[in-house]
Amino acid sequence: MKFVDDFRDRELCEIVLEQIHRESKRSITIMEVCGGHTMALHRFGIPSLLPPTIDLLSGPGCPVCVTGRGFIDHAIRLAMQEKTAVCTYGDLIQVPGSESTLEKAKAGGADVRIVYSPMQCVDMAAWNEDMKFVFLGIGFETTAPASAIALRTAKELDLKNFFLFSAHKVMPQAMAAIIHAGVKVDAYLCPGHVSAITGTKMYEPLVGQFGVGCVVSGFEPLDLLQSILMLVKQHEHNNPVVEIQYTRAVKPEGNTKAQSILNQVFEPCDAWWRGLGILPQSGLKPSISFRKYDAVEFFDLSGDEPPDPPGCCCCEVLKGLIKPMDCKLFSIVCTPANPVGACMVSAEGACQSFFRYANS
Amino acid sequence: MHELIEKVFLKHFNDPLLLDQSDSAVMEVSESRLAFTTDAYVVQPMFFAGGNIGKLAVCGAVNDLVAAGAQPLFLSVAFIIEEGLELSELEIIVQTMAETASDAGVRIVCGDTKVVGKGQCDKLFITTSGIGQTQKEHEDIGSGKLIQPGDHIIINGTLGDHGMAVLAARNQLGFTSDLQSDCAPLNLMIQPLLDAGLPIHFMRDPTRGGLASVLCEITQNKNFGIEIDETLIPISEPVLGMCELYGFDPLYIANEGKMLMIVPDSSSFETLSLLQKSESGKNSAAIGRVTEKNPGRVMMKTPIGGTRLITMLTGEQLPRIC
Numbered sequence: 001m002k003f004v005d006d007f008r009d010r011e012l013c014e015i016v017l018e019q020i021h022r023e024s025k026r027s028i029t030i031m032e033v034c035g036g037h038t039m040a041l042h043r044f045g046i047p048s049l050l051p052p053t054i055d056l057l058s059g060p061g062c063p064v065c066v067t068g069r070g071f072i073d074h075a076i077r078l079a080m081q082e083k084t085a086v087c088t089y090g091d092l093i094q095v096p097g098s099e100s101t102l103e104k105a106k107a108g109g110a111d112v113r114i115v116y117s118p119m120q121c122v123d124m125a126a127w128n129e130d131m132k133f134v135f136l137g138i139g140f141e142t143t144a145p146a147s148a149i150a151l152r153t154a155k156e157l158d159l160k161n162f163f164l165f166s167a168h169k170v171m172p173q174a175m176a177a178i179i180h181a182g183v184k185v186d187a188y189l190c191p192g193h194v195s196a197i198t199g200t201k202m203y204e205p206l207v208g209q210f211g212v213g214c215v216v217s218g219f220e221p222l223d224l225l226q227s228i229l230m231l232v233k234q235h236e237h238n239n240p241v242v243e244i245q246y247t248r249a250v251k252p253e254g255n256t257k258a259q260s261i262l263n264q265v266f267e268p269c270d271a272w273w274r275g276l277g278i279l280p281q282s283g284l285k286p287s288i289s290f291r292k293y294d295a296v297e298f299f300d301l302s303g304d305e306p307p308d309p310p311g312c313c314c315c316e317v318l319k320g321l322i323k324p325m326d327c328k329l330f331s332i333v334c335t336p337a338n339p340v341g342a343c344m345v346s347a348e349g350a351c352q353s354f355f356r357y358a359n360s
Numbered sequence: 361m362h363e364l365i366e367k368v369f370l371k372h373f374n375d376p377l378l379l380d381q382s383d384s385a386v387m388e389v390s391e392s393r394l395a396f397t398t399d400a401y402v403v404q405p406m407f408f409a410g411g412n413i414g415k416l417a418v419c420g421a422v423n424d425l426v427a428a429g430a431q432p433l434f435l436s437v438a439f440i441i442e443e444g445l446e447l448s449e450l451e452i453i454v455q456t457m458a459e460t461a462s463d464a465g466v467r468i469v470c471g472d473t474k475v476v477g478k479g480q481c482d483k484l485f486i487t488t489s490g491i492g493q494t495q496k497e498h499e500d501i502g503s504g505k506l507i508q509p510g511d512h513i514i515i516n517g518t519l520g521d522h523g524m525a526v527l528a529a530r531n532q533l534g535f536t537s538d539l540q541s542d543c544a545p546l547n548l549m550i551q552p553l554l555d556a557g558l559p560i561h562f563m564r565d566p567t568r569g570g571l572a573s574v575l576c577e578i579t580q581n582k583n584f585g586i587e588i589d590e591t592l593i594p595i596s597e598p599v600l601g602m603c604e605l606y607g608f609d610p611l612y613i614a615n616e617g618k619m620l621m622i623v624p625d626s627s628s629f630e631t632l633s634l635l636q637k638s639e640s641g642k643n644s645a646a647i648g649r650v651t652e653k654n655p656g657r658v659m660m661k662t663p664i665g666g667t668r669l670i671t672m673l674t675g676e677q678l679p680r681i682c
Contacts, residue, residue, distance in 0.1 A: 045666020
């Protein structure tokens with residue numbers, strides 16, 4: 001496959017690996033904060049190829065994993081209402097709320113529809129005026145622009161029956177919160193697609209305040225290995241900086257068009273992160289001129305965040321305090337077929353990634 | 361109903377045994393050792409590039425018999441039709457079934473039809489049962505008892521074509537592709553292997569759940585493992601591309617014209633050469649081995665030299681958020 005095969009070239013990967021082995025002398029903990037990176041690292045068996053000086057930790061970068069159970073509970077209640085359909089990206093439907101999942105609710109008659117784009121939900125709303133449609137807005141700066149365009153289209157069409165239930169989040173606050181929480185991270189493997197939208201300026205405080213190196217990485221093995229090498233070199237030379245490895249997709253200034261749509265449609269709000277609690281100004285909600293499309297304004301979605309299920313260590317896993325296999329429930333009680341915590345549900349979750357791909 | 365049977369079914373299904381329209385078809389088989397299978401087919405949409413629900417129903421029964429080392433002979437077909445289904449659509453499906461059966465050299469000898477009210481089924485459900493004859497020396501092919509460390513794993517072509525063609529036909533992906541389902545009867549490809557007396561230690565068609573699920577099933581609680589090499593597994597460019605885009609793993613995607621074979625090291629080359637002579641097997645490849653190490657596990661060598669574990673898929677693969 002053009003543009004992919006070259007980045008999976010074994011010889012090139014071996015050259016970079018050899019350099020990593022040669023350069024890495026001091027121990028370094030690298031956290032990846034993107035679920036796509038977690039998955040790619042394990043899918044290509046990269047941890048098995050690294051020297052023992054390098055420790056990889058998975059952070060809170062899977063949007064499904066950081067979404068609270070209360071959000072799922074509300075979504076289920078919405079989908080059970082008369083003439084109300086809840087539209088969602090596929091990965092969310094198996095995530096456990098406090099008592100059920102959207103998948104089980106659907107089997108029980110709730111109107112839950114999987115879509116590939118929020119625009120499908122806008123279309124449904126436009127064609128079915130007697131029903132209400134709620135799109136579950138989940139994900140970071142990567143998926144938020146699509147939700148923003150859906151809201152803008154709904155406004156242009158003057159729809160009265162389309163709503164966004166936003167759990168959209170922004171990344172830098174969480175990356176700072178991890179360090180504040182006392183997790184020992186020497187370097188961040190920064191998310192590729194988030195950075196394609198945001199640019200890299202937002203990582204500068206992490207370098208300035210905490211001395212943590214940041215490299216924005218692509219998702220192919222050669223990308224990941226090259227990014228790890230860049231972080232190792234920074235660490236060995238005590239020179240933490242923000243660098244872009246994923247130059248074919250990411251510019252320092254990011255995608256200014258997407259940023260302007262985000263700024264137009266959304267405003268920052270406090271948001272609840274599984275594992276991290278409430279982080280100020282880390283979420284996105286529809287701004288005042290789009291407020292009538294905000295599901296939180298239209299429906300009754302009040303209530304406290306329910307506690308995590310007993311024994312579940314998703315919070316510690318998301319903070320990188322423990323590895324998935326250190327959780328007592330891992331692979332015994334908590335499996336992809338019967339997930340207890342969200343990290344086992346999502347294909348990008350650290351627990352499922354370890355369960356599916358780890359060698360032992 | 362009588363008119364429907366006359367004008368659609370008997371028009372295309374014209375085996376003398378069926379035309380008798382008696383309650384049972386009575387057949388003569390020379391061997392007493394029979395293989396018998398049944399499967400129900402529901403697919404949305406009914407038509408996709410490379411086939412339709414009728415072709416699936418015939419190929420599915422034929423391939424299940426083939427996987428048991430049997431030569432498919434007779435099929436029974438049952439239709440549950442939702443009121444309001446276009447007759448023209450039904451006729452295309454029935455005609456495809458007749459053609460596919462003819463291509464595969466199997467006879468459709470009995471059948472049944474029910475029409476149910478709107479909403480009681482989704483357009484059309486088909487159930488096919490099949491009978492084939494088999495030899496005593498082939499009776500363990502489907503069981504996995506014969507698998508030995510050192511055996512080769514062979515697949516007869518590219519993976520994931522059917523699953524992705526159906527997904528593309530659902531028209532939810534927002535783009536068109538020239539992907540075709542691999543749906544095909546495999547008896548014409550496998551029979552020459554049996555006729556040549558080539559030993560086959562195991563066969564199964566990797567339909568729902570894909571290749572990975574079959575490999576996991578056969579290693580579960582066994583004292584051997586399996587190691588496959590990702591770079592040897594044939595997958596077409598469009599399937600690879602769509603999988604990249606949607607976050608799917610092609611190893612778990614459904615196939616309808618593939619057979620996973622496990623054969624001894626000594627006859628692997630000959631088996632491959634014979635497979636490659638047939639249309640359904642021209643892209644056949646040996647993709648791995650049965651191993652003594654890692655008992656009960658399926659391991660895959662990644663293109664960059666790492667290894668990873670292949671596990672059983674739970675539920676359906678869902679598209680990734682980002």
